[in-house]
Amino acid sequence: MDIRNEEPQQSFGKNLILGFQHLFAMYSGDVLVPLLVGAALGFTAKQMTYLISVDIFMCGVATLLQLKRTPLTGVGLPVVLGAAVQYVTPLQNIGKHFGLAYMYGSIIIAGIFIMMVAKFFAKLKRFFPPVVTGSLITLIGFTLIPVAFQNIGGGDPTAKNFGDPTDLILGFSTALLILIINVWGRGFIKRTAVLIGILAGSLVAAGLGKVGIASFNDASWFQIPRPFYFDVPKFEWSSSLIMILAALTCMIESTGVFYALAEITDRKLDESDLQRGYVSEGLAAVLGGIFNTFPYSTFSENVALVRLSGIKSKKPVYYSAFLLIILGLMPKIGAIATMIPTSVLGGAMLIMFGTVGAEGIRMLSKVNLNNDNMLIIAVAIGLGLGVTVQPNLLHFLPSTLQTILNNGLVIGSFAAIILNIFFSMGKKKEA
Template sequence: MIKGVNRDTIAKHESQAALLGLQHLLAMYSGAILVPLLIGGALHFNAAQMTYLVSIDIFMCGIATFLQIFSNRYFGIGLPVILGCAVQAVAPLQMIGGRFSIGTMYGAIIAAGIFVFVISGWFAKLRKLFPPVITGTVITVIGLTLIPIAFLNLGGGNVAAKSFGTPVNLIIGFLTVIVILICNAWGKGFIRQIAVLMGLLIGTLTAGGLGLVSLQPVLSASWFRLPEVFHFGVPQFEPSSILTMIMVALVSMVESTGVFFALGDVINKDITESDLKKGYRAEALAIIFGGLFNTFPYTTYSQNVGLVQLSGIKSRKPVVYAGAFLVILGLLPKVGAVATIIPVPVIGGAMIVMFGMVTMQGVRMLNQVDFRNNRNLLVAAVSIGLGLGVTVQPAIVHGLPQAAQLILSNGIVVASVTAVLLNLILQPDKGAVEQVKQSS
């Protein structure tokens, strides 16, 4: 009898863990599929290519999550985290793929992953060099530089097209925004966590009712397909592209550091230098595998931290289930094909909210900064100014060599480098001490 009760109890706990894992998956799913949809669209992938790209990306999200949560002596932080595509990599990858080739894009991802693995131990010692004035500035610029892409998609994705900016595109795009706002503002628990997914679903169903959705990609997709190494092309290594992706990887490492500490606070675990090193190494392996399997760089998702706090479940088991679900779904191309039928304006509407949230996350981090210290003000002001400047007017570097153009026309990279250098040169903390001495 006791054994029976134990089995029932175990089954109940397992089913609850599985449901919590499904919630983790749904919370990150919309963000995960947006990256392949954006990059595949920019590179003019056909329906079959898009289906495979989404499927293999979902699969790799699961593999990347496993690398991080199953801690060992060498890699894996062992926290209940989910890994997904790094959204800050969207614009750089689109640029690299458009100016060079798909192979160059994946070569840069692999090189960036190797770089992260090599510097992981050293970077864990340098966390004090990335105060909120840097991380907040960089994340703010990431959000602001991506918002124009959101509006491009809101209008239809192609400025030259006759349908760009038509009322129907704007209606279904803003309907998506409204649904996300309603679910976030008045939804509770689970509904609030899947607000973006609800927006995508209702926006797509509305577009389908207007005859703007074709189910052909789903019907033509296969039921099962194994991942393939170098499916889209053999990696090629180009210096400026590699440097660009290294900068993106460094930004991701800074963000991941914040997520690690946030989760450590939630589950009452002290995050040590060794934990950080193993966490960075796991992300490095995930990035390398992303390049090998022709997907994307992967990073720890911050939105799932809120789920851990909300549910009160601090164990890794729900995340293990989420990773398993991701792997299984990634092997089913028909599931991946469903994501490819989402109309571009619907994606644009979701992007406005998501990228706006990224921006405000950066602003919230900057709220920790003492801007009464003029040096902090200069670090943030100049970095944001330069980052947005080259984003709005990339032609300003048109006269430079192509390699320099690739780096200096990327607002995220420019803002990141500027913030780090200015923080080292101006030394805001030292300036604050001097101001205190002068005032006394």
């Protein structure tokens, strides 16, 4: 189905199912952040349960901030927000060396910074022509492919059972089922291919004894998020600077996501749209600091779902946002989603991340592929993928610089922007 055609109106039930599909697509990636940060900072099981629940609640709030357009906030695109993995290392370092109070203070400062520079950052729109945004979106998809394969193998490359044949079968069979449904499925079945693949893979995994219920048994039925639950934020310049640098990398990725969704939904973005999008992320980060969770940014997985499902409407994402809020208030129900095997989610991610990369290639196909643009694409994608595959290449640099330069998306984006400026200057000089 060509998603540029007029899409049919969906019923409440269908929008709800599509909302669940968006939720399942982002859930594991979002839960990963509190698990990594909480484990590094020595959180107890009770603290970890609370952290995950409140994080899910805040994902729903942050998503609503982006969906609903107001004079100050909301890009108004079908985008889902979650805790970005780019923040994990900075949060772990700040929490270990300065303590939780300063970690949450740095999150608030980063959020305020994002809101302050939103107008300026939106004016950089002219530095993101199709050759740059196409390269950026291609990188978003392709740099995440290794994450999908890691999940297919079981999630932890250092584990002895990583790459267990059962996990490989579950992961690749999930991906295969999603492909089969997209080829032979029709109508609503085709639009929910990812959700069907995840559920079917989970059922098979349950039959093989790969689904645990401990997280469900240990979770409580109801929980209300409380401000300053772990600690009252304190502020310190160096930890704040580290978080600001991480926030800049997420703003670059969000720019690519905004442009990808605008392309899919046939919408032209202007500076005010981008500014509202950045302000929403900054406000979400401030709320994250107040409620002792995380900063929040766009999730690329959900871009692929908009493309694969063919549903350009924001309604399913609204449903997903409200579902996230409900799950955050009811940890027992939210724990069900954590029971999905990592390998099954990895199979779904393989299709979704590949689709994001393919969307970038589709955008690049519209670019005039002259020598200059070919070099921009080659260098940007080459550097981005290179840093992603070999992050230890820059281990001799200070940790602050590594936070930026180990991010393939940031390196590739900077390369594309700078080369585009140089080539444009050269053309003006010749003229």
